[in-house]
Amino acid sequence: MLCEMCNERDAVVESIKVLPTGVKHEHLCDKCAKAKGVETTITMQQHALGDMLHAVQQQVSLATSDAASCGFCGATARDFRLTGRLGCAHCYEAMEHSLRELLRRLHGNSKHVGKRYIAPQVQMESKVDSVHDLEDRLRRAVESEQFELAAELRDRIRVIE
Amino acid sequence: MSTQRPSLDLSLLPDGGVRWLDASGANSDIVISTRMRLARNVSGYAFTARAREGERLRMLAQVRDALVHVPTLRGSVLFRLDELSQNDRQLLHERHLVSKELAGLDSQHAVRSGAAVFLGEEAGLLVNEEDHLRLQALRSGFAVPAAFEAVQRLDRELGAHVPYAFHREFGFLTACPTNVGTGLRASVLIHLPGLVHTKEIKKVLTGLQQMGLTYRGLYGEGSEVVGNFFQLSNQTTLGRSEEDLQEHLVRVVRQLIEREEEARRILVRDAGYIIEDKLWRAYGTLRYARSLTFDEAMNFLSGVRLAVGLKLISGLSVYTLNKLLIFAQSAHLAHQEGRVLKDDDEANLVRARYVRQALASEGGGHQ
Numbered sequence A: 001m002l003c004e005m006c007n008e009r010d011a012v013v014e015s016i017k018v019l020p021t022g023v024k025h026e027h028l029c030d031k032c033a034k035a036k037g038v039e040t041t042i043t044m045q046q047h048a049l050g051d052m053l054h055a056v057q058q059q060v061s062l063a064t065s066d067a068a069s070c071g072f073c074g075a076t077a078r079d080f081r082l083t084g085r086l087g088c089a090h091c092y093e094a095m096e097h098s099l100r101e102l103l104r105r106l107h108g109n110s111k112h113v114g115k116r117y118i119a120p121q122v123q124m125e126s127k128v129d130s131v132h133d134l135e136d137r138l139r140r141a142v143e144s145e146q147f148e149l150a151a152e153l154r155d156r157i158r159v160i161e
Numbered sequence B: 001m002s003t004q005r006p007s008l009d010l011s012l013l014p015d016g017g018v019r020w021l022d023a024s025g026a027n028s029d030i031v032i033s034t035r036m037r038l039a040r041n042v043s044g045y046a047f048t049a050r051a052r053e054g055e056r057l058r059m060l061a062q063v064r065d066a067l068v069h070v071p072t073l074r075g076s077v078l079f080r081l082d083e084l085s086q087n088d089r090q091l092l093h094e095r096h097l098v099s100k101e102l103a104g105l106d107s108q109h110a111v112r113s114g115a116a117v118f119l120g121e122e123a124g125l126l127v128n129e130e131d132h133l134r135l136q137a138l139r140s141g142f143a144v145p146a147a148f149e150a151v152q153r154l155d156r157e158l159g160a161h162v163p164y165a166f167h168r169e170f171g172f173l174t175a176c177p178t179n180v181g182t183g184l185r186a187s188v189l190i191h192l193p194g195l196v197h198t199k200e201i202k203k204v205l206t207g208l209q210q211m212g213l214t215y216r217g218l219y220g221e222g223s224e225v226v227g228n229f230f231q232l233s234n235q236t237t238l239g240r241s242e243e244d245l246q247e248h249l250v251r252v253v254r255q256l257i258e259r260e261e262e263a264r265r266i267l268v269r270d271a272g273y274i275i276e277d278k279l280w281r282a283y284g285t286l287r288y289a290r291s292l293t294f295d296e297a298m299n300f301l302s303g304v305r306l307a308v309g310l311k312l313i314s315g316l317s318v319y320t321l322n323k324l325l326i327f328a329q330s331a332h333l334a335h336q337e338g339r340v341l342k343d344d345d346e347a348n349l350v351r352a353r354y355v356r357q358a359l360a361s362e363g364g365g366h367q
Helices: A030-035 A050-060 A077-083 A096-107 A127-143 A147-160 B053-069 B086-094 B144-159 B193-197 B201-210 B242-288 B294-309 B318-327 B330-337 B344-362
Strands: A013-019 A022-028 B031-040 B077-080 B116-119 B124-127 B133-140 B184-191 B213-216 B229-234
Touching: A013 A030, A022 A030, A127 A147, A127 B053, B031 B144, B031 B242, B053 B124, B053 B144, B086 B330, B133 B144, B144 B184, B144 B242, B184 B242, B184 B294, B193 B201, B193 B242, B193 B294, B201 B213, B201 B242, B229 B242, B242 B294, B242 B344, B294 B318, B294 B344, B318 B330, B318 B344, B330 B344
Parallel strands: none
Antiparallel strands: A013 A022, B031 B133, B031 B184, B077 B116, B116 B124, B124 B133, B184 B229, B213 B229
């Protein structure tokens, strides 16, 4: 089968996307797949961490609900399924619905009845600190291809600078 | 042969970090130690595994700066795990002062930049573990209220100056949903040879699980049960208060201690000389063997510990036996030898020598 993009080379990668309208299959050659940012198994085998690679592979076929990401750290529900760990405190809000159900199953309850806590108001030590934080968040957003989040973070950094 | 000298100066640690082994607490013939730990995360940063190096280091700096307001950790010693050799990290782990993950000994995780531990006399603070902060207090014997009080105090002092991530409905937020809510893991390290020898243990462990407790080996998560030492802790952290969780543990462990004592009485009554012979053989092996694997040492130590509990062997202190549990491990042996041991065979020889000397200097064993 020829690549559906260039119609020149043989297709070696099948990209599967789950969209609200249904599943979309696309057959691509290695070069076009790379151009589209689709990881191929060929490049994936070169990495050491099998699990991480699997995660990348899975990203090619994101279900729409999985693609919803945390506005703070960019982690997705799929990230959670693969690692069993949340990315940051804000993930609890981003995934509140499904987490509530999960917590019920894990603990038999989803409501904290222990110690209450009010966080102290901590002044950001300096402007530099918060710029560093935003920059780290920006890099992470770019790495995990959360481009909308990245653009927003970039704007915020510009405002501070 | 390598002459590399492990660099960690353990004399810096309050009490050498081994006070929890001193068998001074209640029921210390059965319960070796009690540990309370609280998981907390600092607002404003991604959780440790997702955080970038800069975030981890800034979070560590923020916590370190706040410690001037934390009397519980005044005079504490800071170890940067990311700057220690593998043997030194393992040493702290063997001493139960840091987790396997923080020490970077887990096959899945190398040591993270910013991984650190503050060790104080009353409590410790692990930084950049799976959660940003793990507050812990270790006590000798069965001492749930004392350990809980210490960790609560640290939590209060630190939480007033470092903003924790807290959710109105879910409580204290943690990287893994199994710790969310109170973030409390209340555990005891308990020795149950009586229940193992009377073959009651399976039933007991199933019962514990039904009562919401989980068990692990000597080294917590993922470690195997060896030498009849079990680490019991609460399985859930959400939907019950901290007081509830620890009271439940206390109630269950009290029953367990009674059952273990009962099992020991039955052993002596029904299998008198057989059990006596078995335990003396364990002592004889430890006293004279020239090579001991870790598992062998643990199993024989379990026997000798039981013999001391049954008063079959006198003149040996529980403290010595507790210390052997920790000091007969590889990183400790290397530290005592002042060099890296080249392989398991050498470690087995050094271990046997160390155990022989410790028991001989104790002068126990006479009937």
